[in-house]
Amino acid sequence: SQQGEEDPQALSIQEGENATMNCSYKTSIxxxxxxxxxxxxxLVHLILIRSNEREKHSGRLRVTLDTSKKSSSLLITASRAADTASYFCATNxxxxxxxxxxxxxxxxxxxx
Amino acid sequence: EPEVTQTPSHQVTQMGQEVILRCVPISNHLYFYWYRQILGQKVEFLVSFYNNEISEKSEIFDDQFSVERPDGSNFTLKIRSTKLEDSAMYFCASTQDPNSPLHFGNGTRLTVT
Incomplete structure (x- = not known):
């Protein structure tokens, strides 16, 4: 399976702090x-990172990809109350x- | 901005009944998908559709499920004989290119009683 698995399952922080979510997957993407x-x-698309890319930015979002570890992270900087939502990674x-x-x-x- | 639209937003049906969930993908998209999400759980792939045929389906998509693109705009998911465990949010999505982001509708909440 090439499922992405995020952690943590739930994250609660104060407005203004940074939020980091991680994702691991199993097969080549x-x-x-x-x-x-x-x-x-x-679901609303936020950002796409290709397998030959290591980092990508979009506004307050920063995504990293480590294909050797089969993992990715999503960082939201300077969080706002409106960022409250569920975040999913998805592999292609x-x-x-x-x-x-x-x-x-x-x-x-x-x-x- | 064009969007994927789904109707109805909520469907309640009795076990054993047939339901049809409707979707209007974005007009110039070529690839269409159905996903489902049981309350509080992950988004699960059901089926992908391209060039008027199913290109891939999951083990969830058994003989009780079918998809159709009856005209140039609609994309439907039919469940022939609903079960209690079919209760979920069903999301339609479309894209121009399978390596591009998906555009999702707001879903149909199906409740089977």
């Missing part, structure tokens, strides 16, 4: 993606698979 899900809503395999495989997700709570 074409790319790894992070999505956000507000409660009861659909390199064997011609046309699907994303999602991890369990991290439930992030930002306390004002």
């Amino acid at each position: 074409n790319n790894l993606q992070w999505y956000r899900q507000n409660s009861g809503r659909g 395999g390199n064997q011609g698979a046309q699907k994303l495989v999602f991890g369990q997700g991290t439930r992030l709570t930002i306390n004002p």
Whole structure:
């Protein structure tokens, strides 16, 4: 399985602090993606990092990828209450698979 | 910005009944997907669809499930005889390219009683 598995499962921090979520996966990938899900809503794409990339930034988001360890991290800097959501990593395999495989997700709570 | 739309937002049905969940993907997208999420759990892949046929399906997607693209805009998921364990959020997604991000709808909450 190429499932992504995030940790921690839940994270609660104060507004303004940085939040780091980690993801591990099992097989070779074409790319790894992070999505956000507000409660009861659909998933929204945040950032995609390709297997030949090591780091990517988008606004307050920073994603790293270590293919030797089959792991990725998502850092949200200067967190805001509106960042409260669940965050999922998803892997896109390199064997011609046309699907994303999602991890369990991290439930992030930002306390004002 | 174009978006994926799903109807209905909530469907309640009795065990054994057939349900059809509807999705309108983004118009120039070519790859379509159904995922489901049981409350509080992970998002699980059900099926992918390209060029008017299923390209991949999971073990969840058994004979009770089917998908169809009846016209140029709709993409439907049918569950023939619902079970209690089919209760979940069902998400439709689409993309132009399987290596690109997916665009998700807001889901249909299916409750089987």
